[in-house]
Amino acid sequence: MSAFLTLDGVGYETGGRTLLHGVALEARPGETVGLVGPNGSGKTTLLRCVYGALRPTAGSLRLDGGDLLALGPKARARRVASVPQDNPGEFELTVREIVAMGRAPHKRFWEPDTAQDASAVDAALARLGIADLAERAFPSLSGGERQRALVARALVQRPSLLILDEPTNHLDIRYQLEILGLIRDLDTTGLLALHDLNLAAYYCDRLYVLKAGRVAASGTPKEVLTPELLAEIYGVDAEIAVHPATGAPVITYLPAGSGSRIVS
Amino acid sequence: MRSRLRYGAVVTALLAALAAAVIAALGLGSVAIPPGQVVDALLPGAEPSPFRTIIVDVRLPRVILGAAVGAGLAVVGAVLQSLVRNRLADPFLLGISSGASTGAVLVLTLGIGATTAVAMPAGAFAGALGALVLVYALARRGGAMTGARLVLAGVTVSYILTALTTLVLVSSARPEHFREALYWSLGGLGSARWDSVWLPAAVVCAAGPLLFALARPLDLLLVGEEDATVLGLDVARFRAAVFVLVSLITAVLVAASGAVGFIGLMVPHAARLLVGATHRALLPVAALGGALALIVADLAARTLAAPQDIPVGVLTALIGGPLFLWLMRARTERGAAL
Numbered sequence: 001m002s003a004f005l006t007l008d009g010v011g012y013e014t015g016g017r018t019l020l021h022g023v024a025l026e027a028r029p030g031e032t033v034g035l036v037g038p039n040g041s042g043k044t045t046l047l048r049c050v051y052g053a054l055r056p057t058a059g060s061l062r063l064d065g066g067d068l069l070a071l072g073p074k075a076r077a078r079r080v081a082s083v084p085q086d087n088p089g090e091f092e093l094t095v096r097e098i099v100a101m102g103r104a105p106h107k108r109f110w111e112p113d114t115a116q117d118a119s120a121v122d123a124a125l126a127r128l129g130i131a132d133l134a135e136r137a138f139p140s141l142s143g144g145e146r147q148r149a150l151v152a153r154a155l156v157q158r159p160s161l162l163i164l165d166e167p168t169n170h171l172d173i174r175y176q177l178e179i180l181g182l183i184r185d186l187d188t189t190g191l192l193a194l195h196d197l198n199l200a201a202y203y204c205d206r207l208y209v210l211k212a213g214r215v216a217a218s219g220t221p222k223e224v225l226t227p228e229l230l231a232e233i234y235g236v237d238a239e240i241a242v243h244p245a246t247g248a249p250v251i252t253y254l255p256a257g258s259g260s261r262i263v264s
Numbered sequence: 265m266r267s268r269l270r271y272g273a274v275v276t277a278l279l280a281a282l283a284a285a286v287i288a289a290l291g292l293g294s295v296a297i298p299p300g301q302v303v304d305a306l307l308p309g310a311e312p313s314p315f316r317t318i319i320v321d322v323r324l325p326r327v328i329l330g331a332a333v334g335a336g337l338a339v340v341g342a343v344l345q346s347l348v349r350n351r352l353a354d355p356f357l358l359g360i361s362s363g364a365s366t367g368a369v370l371v372l373t374l375g376i377g378a379t380t381a382v383a384m385p386a387g388a389f390a391g392a393l394g395a396l397v398l399v400y401a402l403a404r405r406g407g408a409m410t411g412a413r414l415v416l417a418g419v420t421v422s423y424i425l426t427a428l429t430t431l432v433l434v435s436s437a438r439p440e441h442f443r444e445a446l447y448w449s450l451g452g453l454g455s456a457r458w459d460s461v462w463l464p465a466a467v468v469c470a471a472g473p474l475l476f477a478l479a480r481p482l483d484l485l486l487v488g489e490e491d492a493t494v495l496g497l498d499v500a501r502f503r504a505a506v507f508v509l510v511s512l513i514t515a516v517l518v519a520a521s522g523a524v525g526f527i528g529l530m531v532p533h534a535a536r537l538l539v540g541a542t543h544r545a546l547l548p549v550a551a552l553g554g555a556l557a558l559i560v561a562d563l564a565a566r567t568l569a570a571p572q573d574i575p576v577g578v579l580t581a582l583i584g585g586p587l588f589l590w591l592m593r594a595r596t597e598r599g600a601a602l
Contacts, residue, residue: 053490077496084491091351091486091541104484105496110477112544157495 002029002189003079003160004064005050011058012045012213019045020213022059027161032183032190034204036197038234042213043193044165050191051082051163063161077105081159083150083167095141095149096134099124102156124152127182143170151179164192168199201225202248209233225249271545274538278552282331285556289327289563290319294570321458328465329456330562331555333521334531336468338554339547340510340517341528342535343475346485346543347506348411354529358418358507359395360514361523362425367391369429369445373436384448385460385519392515395421400508408500410489414507450575451522453562464520471513472551478506479543486541524577526584527554534591557584 007025011018020042027033035043048054050061052073061068063079071079081102102124103117125131128148133141138149147170154162162183168176176196180203183190194200200207201221209217209224211233217224222242230238230251237254290306291297297305297315305316306324340355347353355361371387402417403409433445475482481502484492492499535550558576561583565576 048490051494053493073493073498074496077494080494082494084494091346091349092536093483093486093541097483097540097542098487101484101487101495104480107480109480111480 002187003027004029005068005161005189005191006062007046007050007059008062009059010046010049010056010061012042012049012054013057018213020049020056023210023213023215025208025215025218027189027191029189030187031205032192032203034200034207035191035193035210036195036200036207037210037216041210043210045213046210047082047163047165047191047193050161051080052076074105077157079159080161080163081154081157082163083147083154083165085165085169092137092139094135095130095138096121096125098138098149099134099152099156102153105157120156120158121152124155127155128152129178144172144175147171148175148179151182159188162186162188162190164190166193166195168194168196197225197230197251201251202246221249225251271539274549275552278549278556282552282556282559285559285563286327286331289330289559290323292563292567293318293323325458325461326453326456326562327559329453329461329520330559332461332465332468333453333517333524334527334554334556334558335472335551336464336513336517336554337524337528338531338535338550338557339468339472339475340513342532342543342546342550343482343506343510344528345532346482347503347510348415349485349488350411350415351533352529353415354525355510355514355517356523356525356528357422358414358511359399359421359425360392360511361518362422362429363395363398364388364392364515364518364523365445365449366425366429366432367394368448369432369441372444372448373432373438373441385455388522389515389519391425392511392518395425396508396511396515399511400504403507404504409504409507410500411503414503447575448522451524451577452565452573452575453521453558454566454573455520460520464516467513467516471509472547474509476544476547479547482506482543522577524558524580526577526580526588527557530584530588531557533588537591 005025005027007023010020010023012020023046025033035046037043045054049056050068055069068076068080100113100117100121103113103120122131125134128151130145130148130152133145133149138146141149147167151164151167164183167179167183171179176199180199183192184203192204194204204221206219207221207224208215209229216233217229225240227238227240230236239252239254241250241252242248243250287299287302291299291302295318297319301315302319304310305313305319310316337355341353344353344355344357345351348357365388367387367390368384370391371383399414399417399421402421403414429445433442436442481497484495484497485499485503487495489499531554532546532550535546535553539545539549557580561579562576564583565574565579568574
């Protein structure tokens with residue numbers, strides 16, 4: 001149920017521009033690995049290469065030692081799920097219908113849904129707290145509700161690697177914490193792009209910092225999130241403390257020019 | 265899961281309406297035949313009678329053609345709307361009917377074939393196939409076939425072929441070609457004969473279950489290219505294959521009846537309002553609704569201004585247009601997002 005993902009020298013080039021340069025990354029079984037970095041640093045491109053929407057132009061991607069790129073779309077979808085960025089869609093499918101699509105990679109295309117499929121869908125809806133929205137039209141939901149439905153769909157897919165691109169966009173803070181907590185607690189290996197460095201610091205086992213398509217730093221949140229790194233990557237001053245209750249680094253951004261230091 | 269009870273009720277109501285429409289369409293016309301005698305004449309071992317000749321030899325092939333073309337257009341429309349992820353798509357968006365028109369008009373003006381009754385459908389089918397090959401090649405050029413590329417290629421080919429058709433007609437020495445071409449392009453079931461109706465009927469009977477079996481991957485297309493990929497569908501290949509399949513169906517239908525408008529756009533919409541957008545529910549209801557709509561429209565077309573046949577395409581648009589607007593309004597008032 002949890003996969004070992006290894007990326008080595010992954011590059012992606014399109015229209016003469018190189019968006020990723022020699023990215024090496026590892027996500028060990030059960031780990032939650034965060035990708036952070038400024039807008040345009042290549043987080044989404046890297047995720048799309050892993051879940052199969054883009055084909056990298058260089059390097060290798062291995063899942064449990066096997067070549068990820070050699071898998072057919074369906075075989076890949078049984079092992080790698082992704083929660084896409086929000087997209088309400090043109091047609092009025094219900095939440096249950098959207099979530100049930102997560103069963104597709106496990107079925108022959110003409111096979112109807114069984115009672116087991118239905119109970120997998122029920123369980124995922126309940127886990128995300130949206131059981132009462134099951135018969136609602138998906139486009140009529142709020143952004144946060146849609147996001148939770150898409151996470152439910154990814155769970156129904158029963159992947160060994162779960163990829164999330166900014167899973168906390170549109171979510172109220174309560175659901176941000178709930179979704180990230182859920183992902184951290186899953187056996188499934190998680191690879192997620194996050195904007196919020198404090199959430200990344202608390203919920204991720206390890207972080208990779210991308211800048212201009214390259215890995216600028218990697219390691220545990222404590223190793224990676226330093227005032228020097230934030231100054232170099234984001235061009236901001238910040239104070240970093242260790243939270244007494246959570247033990248995770250807490251970042252306080254400082255107005256430009258007020259200096260940065262470590263408080264312990 | 266939408267209520268099974270409600271789905272059953274919708275299908276039952278449509279089947280009942282379809283049966284009533286078939287009996288009405290077989291009974292009404294220049295000679296009116298009471299429903300009881302219509303049913304008697306259809307039973308196996310019925311005595312030969314003038315009524316039976318009218319019903320079985322004249323009206324039945326026309327009703328069968330109407331059911332096949334109506335069901336076929338509605339199903340193809342529903343599938344194409346999912347294929348390009350746009351509810352405004354119809355079976356004629358992607359150039360197939362324009363190709364058919366060009367083929368039919370070329371046959372007409374060049375005087376190929378002894379009788380136009382055989383030659384025009386053949387020309388139409390050849391033209392539709394030509395358009396299909398052209399659109400496919402354009403949409404596949406330089407990479408994967410996306411919905412946007414497919415629409416762009418289809419609309420472009422459509423414009424070029426329409427221009428070509430007009431050019432051929434304008435250059436024709438015989439003005440009656442205009443009228444014949446216009447009548448053909450408006451669509452109609454008047455050409456229905458036992459020796460020709462089997463082809464569209466067989467194609468629809470074979471293609472319907474095939475598309476129904478593809479309901480799951482068709483559903484995946486609704487959530488968009490990238491999501492469908494993540495859910496394990498090879499989107500470009502599936503789209504290309506389904507495009508070829510629905511285009512072939514459209515080509516057969518257009519060759520048999522001309523381009524009957526509006527059914528392929530409106531019926532899928534109405535069906536979605538009734539039973540939702542998943543294809544396992546949608547396609548059977550669209551098929552029944554399409555057959556019902558075209559049989560009723562054709563009955564009106566041949567009785568309203570009898571003995572004159574009004575082109576049925578004119579009626580489907582005239583009746584269907586306002587009905588469609590009413591549906592959309594009802595939907596907006598319920599607060600649904602358009």
